[in-house]
Amino acid sequence: MNWEEISGSVCPIARTLAVVGDRWTLLILRELAMGNSRFDEIQAQTGMSSFLLSTRLKRLEHDGVVERRQYTDRPPRFEYFATDKGKEFDAILLSMRDWGVRWTPYNEGQPLPLAVVVRATGEAVEPGQRLPAGAFPFRFDECVTAISPAFAHERDLRRDAFFDARRHPRGVDA
Amino acid sequence: MNWEEISGSVCPIARTLAVVGDRWTLLILRELAMGNSRFDEIQAQTGMSSFLLSTRLKRLEHDGVVERRQYTDRPPRFEYFATDKGKEFDAILLSMRDWGVRWTPYNEGQPLPLAVVVRATGEAVEPGQRLPAGAFPFRFDECVTAISPAFAHERDLRRDAFFDARRHPRGVDA
Numbered sequence: 001m002n003w004e005e006i007s008g009s010v011c012p013i014a015r016t017l018a019v020v021g022d023r024w025t026l027l028i029l030r031e032l033a034m035g036n037s038r039f040d041e042i043q044a045q046t047g048m049s050s051f052l053l054s055t056r057l058k059r060l061e062h063d064g065v066v067e068r069r070q071y072t073d074r075p076p077r078f079e080y081f082a083t084d085k086g087k088e089f090d091a092i093l094l095s096m097r098d099w100g101v102r103w104t105p106y107n108e109g110q111p112l113p114l115a116v117v118v119r120a121t122g123e124a125v126e127p128g129q130r131l132p133a134g135a136f137p138f139r140f141d142e143c144v145t146a147i148s149p150a151f152a153h154e155r156d157l158r159r160d161a162f163f164d165a166r167r168h169p170r171g172v173d174a
Numbered sequence: 175m176n177w178e179e180i181s182g183s184v185c186p187i188a189r190t191l192a193v194v195g196d197r198w199t200l201l202i203l204r205e206l207a208m209g210n211s212r213f214d215e216i217q218a219q220t221g222m223s224s225f226l227l228s229t230r231l232k233r234l235e236h237d238g239v240v241e242r243r244q245y246t247d248r249p250p251r252f253e254y255f256a257t258d259k260g261k262e263f264d265a266i267l268l269s270m271r272d273w274g275v276r277w278t279p280y281n282e283g284q285p286l287p288l289a290v291v292v293r294a295t296g297e298a299v300e301p302g303q304r305l306p307a308g309a310f311p312f313r314f315d316e317c318v319t320a321i322s323p324a325f326a327h328e329r330d331l332r333r334d335a336f337f338d339a340r341r342h343p344r345g346v347d348a
Contacts, residue, residue, distance in 0.1 A: 005221075006201075006221075007278075008280075009280075009328065010280065010281070010287045010322070010324045010325045010328050011204070011274075011287050011288075011325060011328075012270070012271045012272075012273075012274025012275045012278065012280070012286075012287070012301075013200070013201075013204050013267055013270045013271050013274060014201065014204070014274075015274045015278035015280060016270040016271075016273050016274035016277075016278060017197045017200055017201065017270070018197075018278075019277075019278060021196075021197030021200060022195075022196075022197065023191045023192075023195030023196065026187070026191055026195060027180075027187075027188065027191065030185070030187050030188070047176070047179075047180075085277045088273060088276065088277065089273055091269045091272065091273065092266065092269045092270055092273060093187055094269075095265045095266045095268075095269040096186070096187045096190040096191070096266055097186045097187050097190075098186075098265065099186075099190050099262060099263055099265065099266060100185075100186025100187060100188075100189045100190035101186045102262065103190075103193075103259045103262065104181070104186065104189035104190060104192075104193065106182075106183075106184065106186070106189060107184070112186075113184045113185050113186070114185075127186070128311070130304075130305060130307060130310040131304060131305065133304060136304040137302070148184070150184045151184045151185060154183065154184050154185075
């Protein structure tokens with residue numbers, strides 16, 4: 001059995017995995033959910049090679065999960081956004097957040113890396129609690145989010161490391 | 175950045191992916207959630223090579239997601255079960271079911287491959303609806319499930335194909 005066959009399974013979990021069942025793909029969707037839309041910024045935060053990121057984005061575009069919009073002509077450059085199909089995947093990311101907070105503890109007592117509040121109702125979306133009625137179906141773009149200092153710092157470090165490495169390729173101008 | 179680094183991220187989604195972010199791993203967890211506990215039966219339903227399945231199960235055991243119990247001495251044979259950590263992953267499988275039903279349609283109008291009802295309350299757990307209060311936190315082992323004829327048939331076909339191929343390896347006794 002291969003993933004082409006699995007995409008034709010009666011089981012909706014198997015069909016979902018055939019579309020997005022790859023760690024890198026899920027990290028890309030996390031970045032899009034956080035409003036990160038630029039190729040190199042996504043690369044910086046995921047640590048993917050540009051070949052791998054490009055391959056995964058093309059596949060997601062083909063599957064209707066991601067859309068690409070051109071934002072400059074010369075050179076042609078694109079931004080990437082989740083479609084409705086991609087945005088509704090946020091519910092899966094959120095359930096991963098819940099599980100991760102509970103089962104892969106990290107810096108307990110620190111604030112959540114991303115505080116999430118339903119924009120329309122002001123309800124907090126807390127791990128370990130049932131989704132507020134106003135947050136269903138869950139989409140990050142219907143929420144207000146606030147990144148924690150620790151997560152912002154981790155992301156800044158990644159970003160700096162990525163763009164530094166690009167400006168100063170190892171062995172070229174050491 | 176590699177997955178060792180990602181497992182140390184502040185982000186609980188990234189940490190979750192570092193444990194289970196592999197399609198095969200998620201299919202294994204689906205099988206355990208369905209009560210399939212035998213190595214070769216899991217292999218039959220996932221189509222994994224025995225090497226790959228064995229590697230993934232060892233990793234899940236190491237991460238505390240799966241436990242192994244011996245059920246015969248000679249030869250030594252084991253069954254595999256989700257731990258609490260693994261069982262609480264069911265919430266993620268359920269959110270994948272929701273997304274798959276909605277965005278990867280298949281035989282619309284047919285019954286769901288797995289009907290799920292909370293044992294304690296009799297509430298149905300339906301895709302596209304907020305989780306019933308009695309189903310939170312979600313675990314399949316707190317539900318009664320009924321497999322649809324189409325999904326049962328698909329699984330029977332897979333099982334037959336797997337065990338037939340094992341009894342009659344191609345080219346050996348054609």
